[in-house]
Amino acid sequence: MNDHRPTLEVIAPTVEEAIEKGLAELGLERDQVDVEVLDEGSGGFLGIGARQARVMLIVRAPQEQEQPSTSPSSKSEAVAPATGGEDELVLDTVRSLLADLLELMHFRNLEIDVYMGEPYGPYNRQPIHADIRGNDLSTLIGPGGETLEALQTIARLMLGKELRRTVPLVIDVQGYRQRRTQQIENLARRIANQVAETGRSQALEPMPANERRIVHLALRDDPRVYTESTGEGTKRKVVIYPQE
Secondary structure, eight states, X not given: OOOOOOEEEEEESSHHHHHHXXXXXXXXXXXXEEEEEEEOOBOTBTTBTOBOEEEEEEEOOGGGSOOOOOSGGGGGGOOOOOOHHHHHHHHHHHHHHHHHHHHHTTOOSOXXXXXXXXXXXXXXXXXXXXXXXXXXXXXXXXXXXXXXXXXXXXXXXXXXHHHTSOOOEEEEEXXXXXXXXXXXXXXXXXXXXXXXXXXXXXXXXXXXXXXXXHHHHHHTTOTTEEEEEESSGGXXXXXXXXXX
């Protein structure tokens, strides 16, 4: 355990898209992370043998962030907090964007509830939540939530381009994400208890990046264990280790 700073591995068609995708998921700005390019990817020949880019985002500690100048000359660079009107504009943008995306996916007659979440993390970022409800939306969730994750990724990228800044957007369908989060947290704590009792590490099943993050967050304050991600691509998983 040499470095316990939070990390997120991201895969996308290009390095820049991977960085933007990761920043949106973390809800951070570019100067709040260090970026390690694991694979620059390749377009292949006529699309054959193409390989996606892969990057690791490493969250900087608060003291590593560039502090804004407090000199009088820098006052014009200060970022004012968002007002209620600005929040409503963002929420309307999210609602409209999702309605258009879902229409293109042939999902109609849906209820889309969009609202601001509670600020979180050391940078006090405020996420936007979008809950989608309707009839027979299992195909919108997809196997293991794959379709939902793809929709969220696309919506985050489009929203970032529309607003010209990264926005932590969380999309749920019929409460699926909340149920899945609870399942993963319960699993993580149950395996952590076993690891603490036996003194032997255990690996969880392979999970996508967002679900591995749930495990890391669920156990980060448990003094008995620590977690690390290992493996490549779709086989990447979390291993829970006993503290020495």
